[in-house]
Amino acid sequence: MKKRIWVVGLFFGMMIISGFTAAYIKRNYAVSIYQALKFAGVASEQIIHQQEEKDHIDLFLADGADLTLMIIKAKEKNGRKNYEIIQTSKMEDFFSERKSLISDKEAIKNQLDMLSSIEDAPFSFENEIHQSFGKRLFFINTSHNKESKNVRINGQKLTNTFTYNYQGNLNYVYYYEELKLDQKEIKVRM
Amino acid sequence: MEKNQKTVEEYVKEVKRLRGYLLIVCVLGLILFIPLMTLYLLNYHIGLLGLFGLFMLVLFSTIRVRKKILQICTILTMECDPKKYVAINLQLLNKPFYNKTGINNYQKYFQALSDYYAGDLVEMKKNLEDIDFEAGTLDITLQYYNLLGNYYKESNDLEGLKATIDAIRSLKSRKKFPRQIQQFYDSVDTIFYRHYLVLTNDKNALTKLFDFLATEKEMLKKVGLHFEIGKLYLKTATFDQATTHFNYVLEHGGETYYTVYAQKMIHQMNEEEWTNY
Numbered sequence: 001m002k003k004r005i006w007v008v009g010l011f012f013g014m015m016i017i018s019g020f021t022a023a024y025i026k027r028n029y030a031v032s033i034y035q036a037l038k039f040a041g042v043a044s045e046q047i048i049h050q051q052e053e054k055d056h057i058d059l060f061l062a063d064g065a066d067l068t069l070m071i072i073k074a075k076e077k078n079g080r081k082n083y084e085i086i087q088t089s090k091m092e093d094f095f096s097e098r099k100s101l102i103s104d105k106e107a108i109k110n111q112l113d114m115l116s117s118i119e120d121a122p123f124s125f126e127n128e129i130h131q132s133f134g135k136r137l138f139f140i141n142t143s144h145n146k147e148s149k150n151v152r153i154n155g156q157k158l159t160n161t162f163t164y165n166y167q168g169n170l171n172y173v174y175y176y177e178e179l180k181l182d183q184k185e186i187k188v189r190m
Numbered sequence: 191m192e193k194n195q196k197t198v199e200e201y202v203k204e205v206k207r208l209r210g211y212l213l214i215v216c217v218l219g220l221i222l223f224i225p226l227m228t229l230y231l232l233n234y235h236i237g238l239l240g241l242f243g244l245f246m247l248v249l250f251s252t253i254r255v256r257k258k259i260l261q262i263c264t265i266l267t268m269e270c271d272p273k274k275y276v277a278i279n280l281q282l283l284n285k286p287f288y289n290k291t292g293i294n295n296y297q298k299y300f301q302a303l304s305d306y307y308a309g310d311l312v313e314m315k316k317n318l319e320d321i322d323f324e325a326g327t328l329d330i331t332l333q334y335y336n337l338l339g340n341y342y343k344e345s346n347d348l349e350g351l352k353a354t355i356d357a358i359r360s361l362k363s364r365k366k367f368p369r370q371i372q373q374f375y376d377s378v379d380t381i382f383y384r385h386y387l388v389l390t391n392d393k394n395a396l397t398k399l400f401d402f403l404a405t406e407k408e409m410l411k412k413v414g415l416h417f418e419i420g421k422l423y424l425k426t427a428t429f430d431q432a433t434t435h436f437n438y439v440l441e442h443g444g445e446t447y448y449t450v451y452a453q454k455m456i457h458q459m460n461e462e463e464w465t466n467y
Contacts, residue, residue, distance in 0.1 A: 001367060009462060013229065014223050014227065017224050018223075018224050018227035018228045018231060019231060021224065021228045022228045022231035022232050025228065026232070038232070038234075039232050039233060040233070041233040061249055
C-alpha cells in the first residue's frame with residue numbers, strides 16, 4: 001500500500017513539475033508570435049490578419065466560419081522579447097457565404113442597439129461590453145459589401161479593414177479598436 | 191512434460207539480464223518523463239509519442255520478466271524439481287526488487303519450501319518460524335500459512351491444521367485481497383479442505399480427491415493428489431490401486447519426497463506381506 005502511494009505521489013509530483021515548467025517556458029521563451037501560438041496549440045496557418053497597436057498586437061485567426069481574436073503582448077525580458085497571449089475571444093459563425101438580407105447600416109445599428117440595451121447583464125462578458133459604452137469598445141463586423149470600408153459610426157473612422165475568402169466569397173472585415181459611443185444616439189453612415 | 195535442459199545459472203543470468211533492462215527503462219522513464227510531459231503540455235506531439243514509447247518499453251520489459259518468472263515457476267509446478275526452483279529463486283532475491291525484510295523473508299520461505307519437498311519437516315518449521323510475516327507482504331503471509339498447513343497435514347496434527355485454517359480465514363475477513371492474491375487464497379483454501387478430509391478420515395475423502403484430480407492441471411498438485419490417494423488405498427489395504435497411484439508419483443514426482451516415499455512403499459509392498467500394512 002505504502003509503495004502504491006509512493007508511486008502515485010511520484011507520478012503526480014512529476015506531472016505538477018511538468019505543468020510548472022511548461023508554464024514557465026510559455027511565459028519566458030515564446031520568442032515569436034508563432035512560438036506563442038504553438039505553445040497555445042494554435043496552428044499559425046490560421047492567421048488571416050495581424051495588426052500591431054501601441055501596446056499590443058491584434059491577431060485574427062479563422063477556422064472555417066469562426067473567427068478568433070487574440071491579443072498578444074510583447075514583453076522585453078533580459079534583452080529578449082517574449083510574446084504572451086493576453087486574451088482570446090472566439091466568434092462562432094462570423095463569416096458567411098451569403099449576403100445578409102438587411103443592409104450593413106441596419107445590421108450595425110441593431111448590433112450596437114442590442115449591446116447598449118444590456119443592463120445588469122448576468123454574464124460578465126456582456127457586462128464588460130455594457131460598461132465600456134461611453135468609454136471604449138472593441139467593435140468588429142463583416143460584410144459582403146466593398147463599401148463597408150467607408151463606414152462611419154458617430155463620425156468615427158474605422159481602425160482597420162481586411163478581407164477573408166470564405167468558401168469562394170470575399171468577406172470584408174472591419175473593426176474599431178476603440179469605438180467611443182454615446183448611449184443615447186448611434187449614427188451610422190456608409 | 192519434457193524437462194528443461196537449462197541450468198540454474200542460465201536461468202539466473204537470463205532473469206538478471208531482463209531485470210537489468212527493466213531497471214534501465216524505469217530509470218530512463220524517470221529522467222525523461224518531465225521533459226517529455228513538458229513538451230506535450232507545450233503542444234509538441236513528439237512529447238506524447240515519447241511518453242507512449244516509454245510506457246510501451248516499461249510494459250514490454252515487465253511482461254518479459256513476468257513471463258520468465260512464470261517459466262521458472264513451471265520448474266516446480268510442472269517439472270516437480272523444487273531444488274532447482276529454490277536454487278534459482280534464492281539467487282534472484284536482490285535489491286531493488288526486494289527490500290531487506292523481503293529478502294530475509296523470502297530466503298526463509300524458499301528454504302522452508304525446499305525442506306518441505308525434501309521431507310525435512312523439522313527444519314521447515316524452524317525456517318517458517320523465522321519469517322517476519324508481520325513486516326512482510328500479504329503474499330508471503332499466505333505462502334507461510336500454506337506451508338504451515340502442509341506441515342500439520344504431514345504431521346497428522348488436526349488441531350494445528352484447524353488453527354491454521356482459522357488464522358488464514360480471519361486474515362481474509364480483515365482484509366480485501368487483490369485479485370491475484372484472492373486466486374492464491376482460493377487455491378490454499380482448497381488445499382486445506384483436502385488436508386482436512388484426509389486428516390478427519392472423511393468417508394468421501396477418496397471420491398473428493400478424485401474429483402480434485404479430474405480438474406487439476408499442475409503436475410505437482412496432481413502428484414500430491416496421487417500420493418494422497420495412494421496412501422488412502424494403502425490404509426484400506428487396496429494394494430493394487432495404491433501401487434498404481436504410487437507408480438504415477440514415481441514417474442512424475444521428480445525431486446520431491448513424494449517420489450522417495452512412493453518408492454519406499456512400493457518396495458515394502460513388494461518385499462513384505464501385504465497383511466502387515
